[in-house]
Amino acid sequence: MLRERHLLVFFLYSVGVESIHLPDRYQLQACIGEGGSALVYRALDHHLGREVAVKVLHDYVIPADRHRFEREIRTLARLTHPNVVSIYDLGHTEDRRLFFTMQLLNGGAFHEVGPLEATPESFERFFRVSRAVLYGLEYMHEKGMIHRDLTPHNILFGPDGLPRIMDFGLVYASQDVTRDLTRTGYTLGTPHYMAPEQARGGMVGPHSDIYAFGAVMYRALTGQVPFEGDNDQAVLYQHVYEPPRHPTEINPAVPEPLAEAVLKFLEKDPKNRPMSGAGAIAVIEEARENLLRNTIPGQYRGGLARTGYHPGGPTFTRPLKSIWSVRLGTDVSWPSAVIGDRDFVAVGTRKGTVAVYEHTGRKHAEYGARDEVTAPVTLEGDRLVYGSWDGVVRSVDVRTGVEHWRHQARSEITTAPTRFGELYFVAARDGHLHALHEKTGVMKWAFKTQSPLAGSPVIWASTIMLADEEGWVYGLDAASGKSLWKLQLSSVHATPVAAPISREQLMLLIPTWEGELHALKLTLNNGRYMPDPQDVLEWTYDLEGEVWCSPAVHQGRVYMGSWAGQLYALDLHTGDDLWTCQVGSRITASPVVSSGVVYVASEDGDLLALNEKTGDVVWKVKTPSGIQATPLLTDSTLYVAFMDGTLTAFR
Numbered sequence: 179m180l181r182e183r184h185l186l187v188f189f190l191y192s193v194g195v196e197s198i199h200l201p202d203r204y205q206l207q208a209c210i211g212e213g214g215s216a217l218v219y220r221a222l223d224h225h226l227g228r229e230v231a232v233k234v235l236h237d238y239v240i241p242a243d244r245h246r247f248e249r250e251i252r253t254l255a256r257l258t259h260p261n262v263v264s265i266y267d268l269g270h271t272e273d274r275r276l277f278f279t280m281q282l283l284n285g286g287a288f289h290e291v292g293p294l295e296a297t298p299e300s301f302e303r304f305f306r307v308s309r310a311v312l313y314g315l316e317y318m319h320e321k322g323m324i325h326r327d328l329t330p331h332n333i334l335f336g337p338d339g340l341p342r343i344m345d346f347g348l349v350y351a352s353q354d355v356t357r358d359l360t361r362t363g364y365t366l367g368t369p370h371y372m373a374p375e376q377a378r379g380g381m382v383g384p385h386s387d388i389y390a391f392g393a394v395m396y397r398a399l400t401g402q403v404p405f406e407g408d409n410d411q412a413v414l415y416q417h418v419y420e421p422p423r424h425p426t427e428i429n430p431a432v433p434e435p436l437a438e439a440v441l442k443f444l445e446k447d448p449k450n451r452p453m454s455g456a457g458a459i460a461v462i463e464e465a466r467e468n469l470l471r472n473t474i475p476g477q478y479r480g481g482l483a484r485t486g487y488h489p490g491g492p493t494f495t496r497p498l499k500s501i502w503s504v505r506l507g508t509d510v511s512w513p514s515a516v517i518g519d520r521d522f523v524a525v526g527t528r529k530g531t532v533a534v535y536e537h538t539g540r541k542h543a544e545y546g547a548r549d550e551v552t553a554p555v556t557l558e559g560d561r562l563v564y565g566s567w568d569g570v571v572r573s574v575d576v577r578t579g580v581e582h583w584r585h586q587a588r589s590e591i592t593t594a595p596t597r598f599g600e601l602y603f604v605a606a607r608d609g610h611l612h613a614l615h616e617k618t619g620v621m622k623w624a625f626k627t628q629s630p631l632a633g634s635p636v637i638w639a640s641t642i643m644l645a646d647e648e649g650w651v652y653g654l655d656a657a658s659g660k661s662l663w664k665l666q667l668s669s670v671h672a673t674p675v676a677a678p679i680s681r682e683q684l685m686l687l688i689p690t691w692e693g694e695l696h697a698l699k700l701t702l703n704n705g706r707y708m709p710d711p712q713d714v715l716e717w718t719y720d721l722e723g724e725v726w727c728s729p730a731v732h733q734g735r736v737y738m739g740s741w742a743g744q745l746y747a748l749d750l751h752t753g754d755d756l757w758t759c760q761v762g763s764r765i766t767a768s769p770v771v772s773s774g775v776v777y778v779a780s781e782d783g784d785l786l787a788l789n790e791k792t793g794d795v796v797w798k799v800k801t802p803s804g805i806q807a808t809p810l811l812t813d814s815t816l817y818v819a820f821m822d823g824t825l826t827a828f829r
């Protein structure tokens with residue numbers, strides 16, 4: 179049935195192409211869309227040698243639709259903005275049908291940026307494109323225009339990946355004589371994205387476009403429109419009277435600050451919404467700030483900074499300089515990875531302490547344990563969670579030091595506490611993975627692996643992936659701890675890293691102690707990531723020497739350091755070499771990435787910043803002590819904990 183429909187559509191479109199005769203300047207190529215009043219084609223503009231979109235008015239339109247088409251042309255002629263589609267030309271076909279040409283936007287519709295994944299890259303892209311649309315709206319609103327029909331299909335991406343607002347047939351311009359664009363019997367606009375005041379036929383304003391864009395963002399984040407219904411009336415009723423479901427209930431990957439921002443756009447009473455594009459940008463920016471500062475740097479690889487990419491790092495315009503340096507205490511060599519949050523950075527020490535500093539370098543506090551703290555700690559908001567070698571996991575208020583809870587495991591805690599939803603996952607040396615409730619520390623379940631766990635678990639789409647020292651790789655259900663799958667490679671001593679390669683597929687990168695990097699391909703199946711038993715190993719790369727660190731992944735590239743001191747950049751999809759760089763002696767600290775730069779450190783004190791694309795050294799310092807612990811990029815600063823127990827901030 180579906181196939182027949184496609185054929186029919188194709189047939190209609192082919193007829194369309196042949197029966198339209200544009201001036202010689204344009205060569206029609208294909209029909210790419212159809213709306214209520216017009217057909218849209220891709221065409222070649224011979225004069226300027228580029229492809230354009232041509233929108234041709236149907237020959238059988240009612241006056242109201244012709245009116246809308248003309249209104250769209252008039253509006254477009256008055257707008258010049260990078261986030262609004264540009265009009266190029268206007269004319270008539272041979273049979274006197276009105277057409278205009280515009281920028282060809284073939285990068286998909288707005289909702290295709292989602293559903294949102296819980297990765298910094300995905301968040302950054304979402305913020306970037308949402309901000310761009312709001313700039314476009316602000317520009318229109320300043321000219322006294324209200325769009326009144328924003329939908330994901332009216333915001334299309336150009337080849338540059340930036341969105342443009344289009345379809346201006348319903349624009350309300352305050353200086354227009356004809357203000358009423360409603361037809362008897364129904365309201366114009368698209369019900370799924372329509373503001374309550376517009377649904378009721380009341381006064382629309384910039385806030386109505388903000389609401390509609392809120393609904394568009396909601397769809398992009400969650401994959402669903404705010405309200406579904408059997409008919410338009412049922413949908414419109416809910417816009418007016420019902421609260422939308424919280425976005426995180428539909429997609430847990432949507433971070434709280436972003437969900438709150440979108441719900442603010444969707445307030446029923448216009449007075450409670452941002453009043454303009456600029457106001458909306460401020461709301462989005464605040465959400466981004468909160469998100470970056472609160473969540474992303476606060477966890478180790480297994481958390482949200484799980485790919486080693488930190489959007490909050492310094493922008494590299496000149497070599498970084500040390501801005502402060504402190505001793506973590508006496509007898510505190512071999513510190514753990516540096517973890518940071520909006521106000522503090524924290525480092526675990528072998529002396530059995532977690533040293534907490536303000537971003538200025540002032541010491542805030544030192545929290546104790548009865549044994550070494552070698553695994554990275556986790557810091558989120560006011561909560562600091564850390565494990566020590568006596569098997570105790572503690573959650574304390576980082577400001578006051580008040581302990582929320584304590585959990586006793588039977589052996590050393592060797593990996594970072596990793597949070598997903600309301601659970602923290604912590605691994606102990608005896609091979610037990612504990613799932614602890616974030617508020618109470620009560621254990622919900624435990625899972626026993628074959629041998630000790632050296633790396634933290636990685637969590638995606640409610641699937642926990644972990645690898646033990648004998649090389650078994652496990653997939654568990656995050657809610658119940660039930661085993662989903664298991665396969666064997668060779669001994670693993672580092673935290674695996676996962677990165678999406680498509681909407682349904684994930685590449686799980688597993689560094690083995692023997693010096694291989696394995697890439698396993700997992701596919702989303704009933705909401706969990708599963709391997710295809712016949713075809714799970716996508717590629718393997720042999721590194722020189724053993725491997726002790728985790729890879730970093732950013733924009734389809736994998737950065738991996740070896741004990742032989744080489745940093746490798748590989749293609750995420752194929753494992754092909756992109757570039758390599760000899761850094762120094764052994765690399766045990768995992769590389770980190772921010773703003774086009776990979777930071778890598780060696781055990782003999784070389785600290786390098788490399789161009790992500792080319793591997794060229796952009797900055798290099800020789801430090802007096804070696805580096806083993808993964809550095810942190812946050813608050814525009816690079817934080818490094820040295821083997822001799824010094825913590826230094828570079829900016």
Ligand SMILES: Nc1ncnc2c1ncn2[C@@H]1O[C@H](COP(=O)(O)OP(=O)(O)OP(=O)(O)O)[C@@H](O)[C@H]1O
Nearest residue numbers: 210211212213214215216218231281282283331345
């Ligand atoms: N500049 C463009 N580049 C690429 N595709 C486009 C472009 N403009 C329109 N399209 C495609 O054509 C489809 C129809 O276009 P549009 O919505 O502007 O028509 P319309 O007649 O005004 O629709 P309606 O009146 O139903 O809102 C769009 O959904 C889109 O897929």
